[in-house]
Amino acid sequence: MDAETVARFELPGYLRSVPDEIEARDLPVTGTLPPELDGRYIRNGPNALPGTTSRHFQVGPGMLHGVRLRDGRAEWYRNRWVRTGSFEGRSLVRPDGTFDLTAPSANTHVIHHADRILALVEIGLPYEVAPDLSTVGPCDFGGALSTAMTAHPKQDPATGDLHFFGYGMRPPLLTYHRLDASGRLVHSREVAVPGPTLMHDFAVTEHHVVWLDLPMTFQRALLDRAIPYGWDEAYGARLGIMRHDVPDAAVQWFDIDPCFVFHVGNAHERDGRIVLDAVRYSPAEFTAMWDVLSRTVMPALDAPPVGRAHLHRWTLDPRRGTVTEHPLDDRAVEFPTLNDGRSGRPARHLYAVTGTEPLSRDECAIVKYDTATGAAVSHGLGPDTMIGEAVFVPRDDPGGEDDGWLMAIATARDGAASRLLVLDAADVRPVAAVDLPRGVPAGFHGSWIASAPEGG
Ligand SMILES: [Fe+2]
Numbered sequence: 001m002d003a004e005t006v007a008r009f010e011l012p013g014y015l016r017s018v019p020d021e022i023e024a025r026d027l028p029v030t031g032t033l034p035p036e037l038d039g040r041y042i043r044n045g046p047n048a049l050p051g052t053t054s055r056h057f058q059v060g061p062g063m064l065h066g067v068r069l070r071d072g073r074a075e076w077y078r079n080r081w082v083r084t085g086s087f088e089g090r091s092l093v094r095p096d097g098t099f100d101l102t103a104p105s106a107n108t109h110v111i112h113h114a115d116r117i118l119a120l121v122e123i124g125l126p127y128e129v130a131p132d133l134s135t136v137g138p139c140d141f142g143g144a145l146s147t148a149m150t151a152h153p154k155q156d157p158a159t160g161d162l163h164f165f166g167y168g169m170r171p172p173l174l175t176y177h178r179l180d181a182s183g184r185l186v187h188s189r190e191v192a193v194p195g196p197t198l199m200h201d202f203a204v205t206e207h208h209v210v211w212l213d214l215p216m217t218f219q220r221a222l223l224d225r226a227i228p229y230g231w232d233e234a235y236g237a238r239l240g241i242m243r244h245d246v247p248d249a250a251v252q253w254f255d256i257d258p259c260f261v262f263h264v265g266n267a268h269e270r271d272g273r274i275v276l277d278a279v280r281y282s283p284a285e286f287t288a289m290w291d292v293l294s295r296t297v298m299p300a301l302d303a304p305p306v307g308r309a310h311l312h313r314w315t316l317d318p319r320r321g322t323v324t325e326h327p328l329d330d331r332a333v334e335f336p337t338l339n340d341g342r343s344g345r346p347a348r349h350l351y352a353v354t355g356t357e358p359l360s361r362d363e364c365a366i367v368k369y370d371t372a373t374g375a376a377v378s379h380g381l382g383p384d385t386m387i388g389e390a391v392f393v394p395r396d397d398p399g400g401e402d403d404g405w406l407m408a409i410a411t412a413r414d415g416a417a418s419r420l421l422v423l424d425a426a427d428v429r430p431v432a433a434v435d436l437p438r439g440v441p442a443g444f445h446g447s448w449i450a451s452a453p454e455g456g
């Protein structure tokens with residue numbers, strides 16, 4: 001791409017970084033915030049450094065946006081960069097050629113486990129942050145973690161264990177890890193895969209890990225790209241199941257039609273089979289979108305890149321060694337979520353958002369799926385509003401799986417203003433909206449962290 005093209009391009013308002021860190025108190029609320037919501041909603045996403053220009057919306061230092069809710073009030077909004085090694089100016093590669101796992105931008109997700117709040121990215125160590133969003137530092141669990149950590153770990157609702165993995169461009173290519181409920185790294189094992197792939201997510205059921213080994217491989221020829229992974233038809237595509245409660249259990253692989261998956265909705269075991277629901281990109285949809293997303297700067301575009309993905313189900317039968325698959329819906333969606341109390345177990349409801357594919361001009365909506373009936377209901381945001389991932393927050397004493405709320409940041413397309421929306425998860429209708437003091441750029445993933453320790 002020529003320099004003139006780069007200079008002409010400006011990201012649309014809702015993708016533009018904010019220039020600074022601010023704090024605001026006693027935020028205006030429309031509607032009624034449920035008084036039992038006592039905690040913090042925190043969301044992560046890339047944000048260019050001060051004084052630099054945003055050229056891309058998928059790379060850059062992580063910035064956390066947090067809103068503190070208590071007693072029916074929105075006490076504060078705060079945004080803070082996650083100060084990893086690269087934020088402080090360090091290179092990802094040390095002079096001796098080794099990769100510095102404390103350097104990458106922790107810009108993808110933020111979770112809470114064993115009294116730690118962790119900002120995550122899949123190519124580095126987690127970074128611990130304080131309840132006031134200030135950076136504590138890199139976390140290797142007492143020196144036990146020697147690989148990167150995925151941004152999509154899975155907490156088992158029965159044991160409290162946190163299952164995760166790390167992938168790398170060099171061996172070990174894939175390593176499975178498990179933290180116990182107290183935050184101690186109790187198990188790590190290498191998993192054999194044919195090559196270095198970009199593995200953004202995985203699934204965990206009551207007894208199994210489900211691996212997604214898909215044809216996006218690390219390629220030296222792409223090192224000038226922001227993300228040096230590309231489509232590799234020859235690699236093939238396969239799902240693997242591995243007992244996580246049996247040390248050194250073998251992985252049983254199932255070849256599938258080529259596709260790409262960023263995000264898993266859920267998986268569960270049923271009658272000896274493993275059922276996986278995830279958001280699937282066809283090769284054509286994915287490769288056209290990736291050609292834009294993997295560049296170091298966004299090109300000027302005559303039309304939005306395609307990249308429409310759909311909720312899809314694979315059913316794996318370990319006894320027969322067979323896999324069947326079919327689409328669950330024809331809406332273009334991303335960012336699937338669920339009541340995390342059903343993670344790895346049969347879940348009737350999944351949630352997702354529409355209209356969030358790169359530079360889409362489609363209306364955004366929050367969608368609630370009923371996987372038992374195939375029905376879906378949605379809440380549209382209108383033509384001028386972008387929506388982010390909708391996080392499910394259970395009621396304290398829930399009467400059912402969908403008894404709770406959904407939280408998501410909605411931002412005007414021109415980037416001028418944002419609100420934290422709180423919707424009743426039962427009917428996907430808004431019950432309250434918190435006016436944020438600035439436009440919050442679209443980002444990636446967030447969490448509701450209930451009753452976190454006081455941090456101001
Ligand atoms: Fe993700």
